[in-house]
Each structure stands twice: as structure tokens, then as C-alpha cells.
Amino acid sequence: MNLDAVTAELRPRSAWEAADLGVRLVRRDAAAIYRAWFATSLPLLVLALGIVYLSPWPGLALLVYWWLEPVVDAPVLDIISRRLFGGAPEVGRTIRSTPAFAWRNRLFLLTPWRLHFARSIAMPVTQLERLSGSERRKRAAVLNNSLLNHGVGLTVAYHHLVAVVYLGVLLGALTLIPVEYRSWSAFDFAFSLFEADSRHASAANLLLFYLAQSLLEPWFVGAGFGLYINCRTRLEAWDIEVAFRRMVSRRAAIAASLLIAVCIALPAVSLADGADADNDPGFAGYWAESDYAEALDATFADEALTDSETRMVWRPKYEFDADDEADTGESDVFRVLSLLVSYVVEFGLWVLVGLLALWLYLRRDLWLPFLARGPRRGQPPRRVSIAGGEISAETLPDDVPAAVRSLWANGQRREALSLLYRASVFASVAQHGVRLPDSATESACLKAVDAQADAARSRYFRSVVETWVRTAYGARPPSVEELETLLKGYGMAFGTEAA
Amino acid sequence: MLLDSTHNIATPEGIELRLPVAGLAARSLAWLIDAIIKFLGFFVAAIALQFLGTAGSGLFLIGLFAMFWLYNVLFEVFAGGATPGKKAMGLKVMNSNGTPVGWSGSVIRNLLRAVDVLPGCYLLGFLSVFFSARFQRLGDLAAGTIVVHRLPERLVAVRDDSKPLPLNVPLAIDEQQALLSFAERAGGINDDRVAELAELLDPIIPGVDAEQLKRHAHWLAGVGR
Known part of the structure; x- marks a missing residue:
């Protein structure tokens, strides 16, 4: 990790802003990321399609494809992290190391941890920090402490957005079919996709999911990486390190040029030492709290700051009780109430219409000229x-x-x-x-x-x-x-x- | 140029405003919260109003209309640009030049929700936010509005009893800020890491340690100066 070469502005952000920074990281290298994405995800898609057409359980394909997602997430994570720390995206190398990534992320591929609700913030720990076992658990605990809510929220948002694309494309396609050709409602059609025995329906379903997921998975990985980076920036003050390093190198550059100037101009130079600050009389004793207290009291005692005034108002002497009406017939009460409400509402609406008309009339100067385009009589x-x-x-x-x-x-x-x-x-x-x-x-x-x-x-x-x-x-x-x-x-x- | 999450605006006064534009994650969750609030509102209203017969269903329809078309507009105009969902997610709506959103902006962006929602589950809105540079849906593009992260109110937290210590090294503004930020956040960072950070400045302030650096920051903060 090389903080000198970092290519994004690091500072402690709010978590969701950090997620957006991660999304921007993905956008910046979208071309490289999507090349790596398709290179690794297409074989998985072929595998899943194979299950659809060749195995006895076509419905299993979606589950298999979904379960193997971490395999295709890894290259995305690799490229954005490499690029964040100043490296160039190397798509070929990234694709070749996919099996190695898969082994590093085995926790999410081979165990129930696949169902982790905040996988996007847990994967950087296994893949980028290469931790496993108790070390990983310790690290994850630290991250989860401040990130778990956001990681879970991100997962919720991600799945909803996948549903938006999936259903949106489905509905969009459906509205393009002329009514004469379709006997079902949209709802029936969507359900028939899940229920259909046809292998083509399963394949179509899979492809639709693949489309939605291709659009959103890099986004999801990027946003999670943004959350993760922000957390570490906070905990380890990366931004301060960057600023301090910049401070030193700036002075080193100045000092170098100064040194040359000094060597040319002066044969000998003595640098004055800084003043002994602890004995600086300007600071002696200023911290004493009693001084404050007196000065504060004196200030607040000032008449200009006493902020009170006397105000006279009328108030009713006796409270008027409005809820004094006796109940009429037991069963009629709702009917009467209903009539009352409907009269009041109707009356209110007419008053509203009247007020609107009055307002339009009073403001006629504003809108009349726009209506009358011709010369005014x-x-x-x-x-x-x-x-x-x-x-x-x-x-x-x-x-x-x-x-x-x-x-x-x-x-x-x-x-x-x-x-x-x-x-x-x-x-x-x-x-x-x-x-x-x-x-x-x-x-x-x-x-x-x-x-x-x-x-x-x-x-x-x-x-x-x-x-x-x-x-x-x-x-x-x-x-x-x-x-x-x-x-x-x-x-x-x-x-x-x-x- | 370093990648950042802000949309920057230069004002005529030469000030750069940096607006942290909000993307899909926060916005969709805010929408979800609003949707839940509205749904609960309908639910309660439907139960309460069924006792009023046809007048009740009339009122319910009026309420439905108001919820659909006024909920967002009224909150955005009168509650600082944020519906309850947006407020919960720390978001608010603004004009894209950084001014607070007004009636016309809010009305336009919410009327065009009807387009964003096409073909039935916000696909167009999603695509627009996903691909536009400032994460705007179509309504935002038409109204010239953006959704930004609300920045937390910042308080300078250099508050300890260490004695301020003058620093005889001239510092640029960003460098002073780095030092102050160090002092503010040192409490929340691992001690070893704090020492390591302070050591970085050794070439500038020979022999400096974390305590001394905090005292310098204290002096920079200007308490008692």
C-alpha cells in the first residue's frame, strides 16, 4: 500500500458519501472493469446455461450462478483497489489470477458465509488484506463495529435495484407487445416465468438476471469498497498521513532550492533556533479558569446583554368547553358524523375554489399578458x-x-x-x-x-x-x-x- | 487530479462550493423509507376513514392525491429540502447551483416522477441516476436539481488541557488544517498509529512527538490568542 500515490481524495466522509466515491472509482475505470467482468462472468453464465439445458434441474442454474458471484466480484475489487493506490489496471493479469482470488475468498464460496449480509465490506478483508482465521475475525469485528449497518443497507439497496432492472426490463418488454398478441396480464406473465417448465423460460430468466446483475454488481462492489476505505481512512487517519507526507516533501523541495541558493550566496550561515516557547510570557497563566469566570460574569452582567422584556397580552379568563354535546342514537353516531364531515369537506372545497378564483383575479396582471398575445385593446x-x-x-x-x-x-x-x-x-x-x-x-x-x-x-x-x-x-x-x-x-x- | 465525490461550483465571489452529490445507494434507501411511511399512512387512514362511509372514501381519495403529488413537494420546500426518508439518510435536494430548492424546482422534479417510474418500477429513473455524472434522475435533470449529502455540523474539538505551544514553522492553510485534524481525531486512533503519524513530521519539527504536536495544534486553534 502506497499512500503517496493514492489517486482519490481521502478524507473522513459520511458513510454513504464514501459509497458514492467507491461508485466513482468504478466509473473511472469502467472499461477495464467491464472487460474483466465479462471475461470472468461469461464462463459462469455458460456453465449455468449448461445446467439449464443439460441437467435434470434447470431451476438450479440461477442458484448456482448466484452462489458463484464472489468469483466475479473479485476482479472488480482487484482493479479498483490497484488503481486507487496508483497502479494501472492490468486486465489480463487480473483475469488470470481469478482462481487465486477465488481461493482467497473461499470463505464466501465454500461456507454458509456466502449468505453474509454485508459481503461487500467483508470481501476486502479476505482478498486485499489476505487475512483468514482469527485475524480475519478480529479485523471484521473492528470494521463491523462502524460499518455493519451500512454494509447491510447497501446489500438491501443492491437487491432492490437488481429487482428494479429485472422487473423493469420485463415490464418494458411486455408493454411493447401489442395487446392482440398477448392474452396474459403482466403479472401473469412474470409469474409464468417462474413456474414455466420450459427450459427456454429458465434460460430467459437467467439471462435477464445476468443483465441486471452485470449492470449492478460492479456498482455494488465499488460502493462496498468505498465504505471499507472510508472506515480505514477514519481509523488509521490515512488523510492525515497523506497531508503530513505532502508537508514534508513540500519543505524538502523548498529546502533543496534554498540550500543551493545559500551555497551560492553565503559562505557561512547560522540558523537561529526557535524561541523557547515554554517561557513565552504571552502564554504564561492564561489558562487559569478563575480569570475566565470573572470576565464571563462581568460580561453577562452588562445591561446590553440582559435580554428580557415585559409584554402585555389578553387571555381568556375561563376556558370555553366545546365538547359538551351529548351523544345521540348509538348506531347513528357514525352516520351523523359522516354527514357532518362530508358537509364540512364540501364546504371547505368550495371555499378553496372561491379563494383560488379570487387569487387569480387579484393577480390578473401577472398572467393576463401571457394569455393575450395580440395587441391589447x-x-x-x-x-x-x-x-x-x-x-x-x-x-x-x-x-x-x-x-x-x-x-x-x-x-x-x-x-x-x-x-x-x-x-x-x-x-x-x-x-x-x-x-x-x-x-x-x-x-x-x-x-x-x-x-x-x-x-x-x-x-x-x-x-x-x-x-x-x-x-x-x-x-x-x-x-x-x-x-x-x-x-x-x-x-x-x-x-x-x-x- | 484526484478523484473526489463532490460536485464543485465556483461562485462569482471566487469561492468554491463543494457539494457531495448523493448516488443510488442512499437515494434508493431514502425512497424505501418514504414508501414505508406513506404505506403506513394509507393503512391508518384507510382504517380510520372507513367509519365515515362515502365521505370517508372521498377523504381517502383526496389524501391519496395529496400523498402522491404533495408529500415530496411540501417536504422539500418547507423542511429544508428533505422528506423524512431523505432526512433519515442525511440527504437533501438542492438546485444544482447550490441554492435551496424552491417551488418550481421541486414541483417539476416531482411531476416528472411519473416519467422516472416508467415502465413501472423506476427503471428510467434508475438508468438516469446510474449513468448521469451528478446522479440525477430525469426529474432532476429537467428541474436542474441535485440530491446531496447533508454535511454534519462540524465543531472544532481540540479540547484538552495541554498547554498551547507556539510553532515557529510557517504553515499553509491546508497544513494547519491537517494538524488540527490530527489533534481532533487522535483520540479515536490507535496510540501506535498516532505516534507513527507524529513521527512523519520529524524532518520539519525535529524530535516531535504526538503530545507536542497536539500542543502545537492547540496553539494553532487560537484558544486564548
Whole structure:
């Protein structure tokens, strides 16, 4: 184990976060892991299929395959652990050592320990630490102390997820069969898979399980490995070791360069020793508890910290007793209660509907504009407020293009385009009934016009806004030709006298 | 670059937020707990409401509707982004930019549960979480939300009576943190291992032992400074 070369960020995590780190370890080397996985699991699948078709007990195949799972888990564990400590995944070597792994994990293959509820955290002990017998038991006890709950939880989650894939694929396939061709319900079909005598049904069942398990087994091994690594990181402070080693090597690097510098610059140097810290007057006696107590008392006695106030409230003098109604007929009590409840609920629902309608009415300003896309009927507003000021008919010249041209000729390019922009906004509002939010910015105006005006106008408006923004904020004014095109467009878009 | 379990976000203020995104194991167990709670709720309600006849079955249907569509949304919006199941598993829902999840995010992610559940037992949701980089199901992807591990509230636990000892070696922030972390966790680690760790720093602080290192950490923690 080489903590210098570790390739994941080690720190004490919450257990489930650590499991996710393990999953990420699997994801990082998914290609290598799945190559090793299929290389070892396919022979097992062939064996199981052989049992289905050649043996008298086809139903045994699933059990055999399931029992041999630890054999195929081992290569996954080998690759992620190797990679975590800086090695490269060597798929070929991993696959070749599968029998050796199987022997190391014999506890889970040959004994009832196969049914261990937290095998994902127990396997690293046999396979990676190569412990067995009483040593393994001691180690497992330490791990189980803090991990058993999570290991079991992980196993529960794993089996549920396998069921999700298994049933999900089954149901998905079933929904793809047209109704005319299937006489069973989905439920019947699923059951028939378990009950069918047909060897093909057993094989299909096995393949479905193999699919689900191929997807999830590396995930399960990775998550368990994450739990295991996190536990050891906590117990053995791996992260602190990494940090301390980094600290030393960082200083060694600095010291080396410093040494060279010193050798060049100075013939002799004496390093000052650190101050004798125990005699440091700044720390003498500060720990005395009595000092604290006095200071604390003084602080809390301060008026600013006494946090109390007097408050006057009304309270009923006598409790009103509401549960005073006598029971009516014995058998009718539920009927009456039921009627009462149903009236109350019905009434409550109508009140709810009324409140909803009222709320919608009060908030009509918010949603009405979204419904009414066309121009709004009624008097157009006389003034429009946008970000940076108000526009009204009085502040705009009668002949906008001419005014723009004269400003441009004066060299006031920014002002010229500002005028064009404001005039376009105002025209959109006044002539085409576009509704703007208050203090609309350029992009808000653009959005409103896009949504509420027709395509040609909104295209033109977009080009005006873009040119204005470029000039104002980007200091990149348009060329004279571009400006002329814009001004011509203004006449067409907003129907003033031809430019 | 070291592999980590977090999704990092750089804020405009130049701060890096590190959100520990939660994956399948914790999320599916949280779902299981919620499912059990809901089931118990139905069970109790069904028994209690059968005495009310048709009004009862009406109420039951309303409750069923509320459980299906509001249970997650209300808990996520009003209880810090976590349903009881998520809370039990130490999870919470967040927007993927690190802000608390609001109405629109929560409603979208829970409406799309109906898609995630297809073809009947969350297969699509499972595949989406399994393959997406930040462990998001389809509802999360649509709403721009993530599920994260809730970090435990951290308290600095350098609390012993050792006298603080100034350290005349300048330390970077991460190095100071390592030293503090050493002092905090030394109590939970095997003594031999603690001594071994302290020895690692011998080249920097000659002759250092675990006790001395703890006193340095105590000084760094700034108690009384």
C-alpha cells in the first residue's frame, strides 16, 4: 500500500458519501472493469446455461450462478483497489489470477458465509488484506463495529435495484407487445416465468438476471469498497498521513532550492533556533479558569446583554368547553358524523375554489399578458418607463429618422442610437400594444417584443437593440450604411413617413 | 487530479462550493423509507376513514392525491429540502447551483416522477441516476436539481488541557488544517498509529512527538490568542 500515490481524495466522509466515491472509482475505470467482468462472468453464465439445458434441474442454474458471484466480484475489487493506490489496471493479469482470488475468498464460496449480509465490506478483508482465521475475525469485528449497518443497507439497496432492472426490463418488454398478441396480464406473465417448465423460460430468466446483475454488481462492489476505505481512512487517519507526507516533501523541495541558493550566496550561515516557547510570557497563566469566570460574569452582567422584556397580552379568563354535546342514537353516531364531515369537506372545497378564483383575479396582471398575445385593446399608454428613464410622445421628435441623422452628423453617435432605440420601444408600445414590464432593460424589451409583436417587427427591433447595445456598451458603432438600413427599416416597421 | 465525490461550483465571489452529490445507494434507501411511511399512512387512514362511509372514501381519495403529488413537494420546500426518508439518510435536494430548492424546482422534479417510474418500477429513473455524472434522475435533470449529502455540523474539538505551544514553522492553510485534524481525531486512533503519524513530521519539527504536536495544534486553534 502506497499512500503517496493514492489517486482519490481521502478524507473522513459520511458513510454513504464514501459509497458514492467507491461508485466513482468504478466509473473511472469502467472499461477495464467491464472487460474483466465479462471475461470472468461469461464462463459462469455458460456453465449455468449448461445446467439449464443439460441437467435434470434447470431451476438450479440461477442458484448456482448466484452462489458463484464472489468469483466475479473479485476482479472488480482487484482493479479498483490497484488503481486507487496508483497502479494501472492490468486486465489480463487480473483475469488470470481469478482462481487465486477465488481461493482467497473461499470463505464466501465454500461456507454458509456466502449468505453474509454485508459481503461487500467483508470481501476486502479476505482478498486485499489476505487475512483468514482469527485475524480475519478480529479485523471484521473492528470494521463491523462502524460499518455493519451500512454494509447491510447497501446489500438491501443492491437487491432492490437488481429487482428494479429485472422487473423493469420485463415490464418494458411486455408493454411493447401489442395487446392482440398477448392474452396474459403482466403479472401473469412474470409469474409464468417462474413456474414455466420450459427450459427456454429458465434460460430467459437467467439471462435477464445476468443483465441486471452485470449492470449492478460492479456498482455494488465499488460502493462496498468505498465504505471499507472510508472506515480505514477514519481509523488509521490515512488523510492525515497523506497531508503530513505532502508537508514534508513540500519543505524538502523548498529546502533543496534554498540550500543551493545559500551555497551560492553565503559562505557561512547560522540558523537561529526557535524561541523557547515554554517561557513565552504571552502564554504564561492564561489558562487559569478563575480569570475566565470573572470576565464571563462581568460580561453577562452588562445591561446590553440582559435580554428580557415585559409584554402585555389578553387571555381568556375561563376556558370555553366545546365538547359538551351529548351523544345521540348509538348506531347513528357514525352516520351523523359522516354527514357532518362530508358537509364540512364540501364546504371547505368550495371555499378553496372561491379563494383560488379570487387569487387569480387579484393577480390578473401577472398572467393576463401571457394569455393575450395580440395587441391589447384600449388606449395605448402615453408614457413608457424603461430602465434608465421614461419615454413619452413629447420627448421624441416627430421625424425620428431625420433627428437621428442630424445627431449622427453631429458626431453624437451614442445619442443618435439611443434616440432610435427609445423611439422603437415607444412605437412598439404605442402602435402595436406591446406590454412591457416596469423598468424594462434592453433584453426585457426584446423578449416582450419577440413574444407580442409579429415576426418582421420583432426582427427589426432585435437589430435596433443589438446595434444600440453594441454602440453603448461595446463602443462599436455601426457603419453609415448599416445605420441607413436601420433608419429605412424604421419607416417600414413603425409606419412613420418614409425616410 | 484526484478523484473526489463532490460536485464543485465556483461562485462569482471566487469561492468554491463543494457539494457531495448523493448516488443510488442512499437515494434508493431514502425512497424505501418514504414508501414505508406513506404505506403506513394509507393503512391508518384507510382504517380510520372507513367509519365515515362515502365521505370517508372521498377523504381517502383526496389524501391519496395529496400523498402522491404533495408529500415530496411540501417536504422539500418547507423542511429544508428533505422528506423524512431523505432526512433519515442525511440527504437533501438542492438546485444544482447550490441554492435551496424552491417551488418550481421541486414541483417539476416531482411531476416528472411519473416519467422516472416508467415502465413501472423506476427503471428510467434508475438508468438516469446510474449513468448521469451528478446522479440525477430525469426529474432532476429537467428541474436542474441535485440530491446531496447533508454535511454534519462540524465543531472544532481540540479540547484538552495541554498547554498551547507556539510553532515557529510557517504553515499553509491546508497544513494547519491537517494538524488540527490530527489533534481532533487522535483520540479515536490507535496510540501506535498516532505516534507513527507524529513521527512523519520529524524532518520539519525535529524530535516531535504526538503530545507536542497536539500542543502545537492547540496553539494553532487560537484558544486564548
